[in-house]
Amino acid sequence: MDAASKQQDGAQLMAEADKKVKGAQSFLGGLFGGPARLAEACEIYTRAANSFKMAKNWSGAGDAFCHAARLHLQMQNKHDAAVSYVDAGNAYKKADPHEAINCLTRAIEIFTDMGRFTIAAKHHMTIAEIHESELADVEKSMAHYEQAADFYRGEEANSTANKCLLKVAAYAAQLEQYLKAIEIYEQVGTSTMDSSLLKINARESFFKAAVCHFCVDALNAQIAVEKYEQMFPAFADSRECKFVKKLLEAHEENNLEAFTETVKEFDSGARMDQWMTTMLLRIKKTIPDDSEGDMR
Numbered sequence: 455m456d457a458a459s460k461q462q463d464g465a466q467l468m469a470e471a472d473k474k475v476k477g478a479q480s481f482l483g484g485l486f487g488g489p490a491r492l493a494e495a496c497e498i499y500t501r502a503a504n505s506f507k508m509a510k511n512w513s514g515a516g517d518a519f520c521h522a523a524r525l526h527l528q529m530q531n532k533h534d535a536a537v538s539y540v541d542a543g544n545a546y547k548k549a550d551p552h553e554a555i556n557c558l559t560r561a562i563e564i565f566t567d568m569g570r571f572t573i574a575a576k577h578h579m580t581i582a583e584i585h586e587s588e589l590a591d592v593e594k595s596m597a598h599y600e601q602a603a604d605f606y607r608g609e610e611a612n613s614t615a616n617k618c619l620l621k622v623a624a625y626a627a628q629l630e631q632y633l634k635a636i637e638i639y640e641q642v643g644t645s646t647m648d649s650s651l652l653k654i655n656a657r658e659s660f661f662k663a664a665v666c667h668f669c670v671d672a673l674n675a676q677i678a679v680e681k682y683e684q685m686f687p688a689f690a691d692s693r694e695c696k697f698v699k700k701l702l703e704a705h706e707e708n709n710l711e712a713f714t715e716t717v718k719e720f721d722s723g724a725r726m727d728q729w730m731t732t733m734l735l736r737i738k739k740t741i742p743d744d745s746e747g748d749m750r
Contacts, residue, residue: 460509467502515545536564575605639663659692
């Protein structure tokens with residue numbers, strides 16, 4: 455069936471579900487099978503939502519799922535209500551990010567009340583991603599990643615918690631909240647350095663922490679590098695550690711050319727991402743030199 459037919463089906467199902475709800479809320483309906491009628495209405499609203507989805511009417515689908523969620527709450531079916539709000543949020547994501555956030559927030563409240571913190575954390579991550587990609591609101595994205603990390607850590611899902619925290623650290627550094635970023639990078643580095651599987655994550659975290667220190671002050675970075683080498687000997691032998699040390703040397707000598715060449719050499723071995731490029735450009739601007747060399 456084409457989209458127009460599915461849209462028509464959805465509208466008819468919505469009308470049918472509305473009629474069921476009205477019947478259940480009438481005096482006689484309340485006496486004779488009210489709860490059963492509400493349950494039927496929930497099922498019909500869900501069918502309507504799926505028809506709207508097939509018609510690519512995402513707002514219509516979201517509205518229908520919300521109707522089902524509210525009825526589930528009325529019948530004290532908390533889990534089903536939360537699932538319907540999640541379905542509504544996923545539909546709204548394609549049309550109305552603000553409404554998607556509202557629905558996912560409602561689902562989180564229900565799941566949290568039920569003690570389902572892992573699934574609540576997952577939806578905090580989804581909200582963070584919406585703020586990140588659709589609304590370009592970095593600070594709100596950070597807040598939801600932090601909340602997700604708290605929930606995951608409380609449920610001993612430390613690896614997933616760390617992934618969320620690393621997102622927070624990256625954004626904090628971009629916003630020049632370096633101390634916050636450093637604290638997170640050091641926390642993640644320390645928590646992963648004794649794991650044979652996660653040692654690479656520790657190396658990367660200490661590297662980024664050192665770069666953030668460098669953005670604050672070169673002496674801070676030098677002290678931090680020495681500390682990380684003592685804490686985590688594998689960092690001392692790493693390409694990243696040697697890179698930071700060469701940058702510190704060039705910075706101390708106010709040698710912009712050496713700084714630039716060191717970055718180019720490192721970049722040729724493994725292409726740097728935009729975050730690292732931004733941080734290094736900030737450091738480069740602290741070198742008192744009139745020339746305008748290109749780091750890349």
